[in-house]
Amino acid sequence: MSMSDDDRPVRKVTHEIGCDLSMLSADELASRIALLKEEISRLEEEVTRKGKSRSAAEQLFR
Known part of the structure; x- marks a missing residue:
């Protein structure tokens, strides 16, 4: 049985810094x-x- 395009998992778009x-x-x-x-x-x-x-922590300890 072949998978249709709708049945394939959607690949999440990612980005690697510096990629081609x-x-x-x-x-x-x-x-x-x-x-x-x-x-x-x-x-x-x-x-x-x-x-x-x-800031809240600094105010508490003043």
């Missing part, structure tokens, strides 16, 4: 840019959260 981009289409590059922008936002939110936690 020459074989990717413009759409694939745009998808990776969106993925990386989302990750940057997630990282910035975590930096902000940790900064607030640190």
Whole structure:
């Protein structure tokens, strides 16, 4: 029995920093840019959260 395209698992788009981009289409590059922008936002939110936690701890111990 052969698998149809709909039955195949969807491969999650990932990006490895420094990988060869020459074989990717413009759409694939745009998808990776969106993925990386989302990750940057997630990282910035975590930096902000940790900064607030640190400030709260410093206020407690003053």
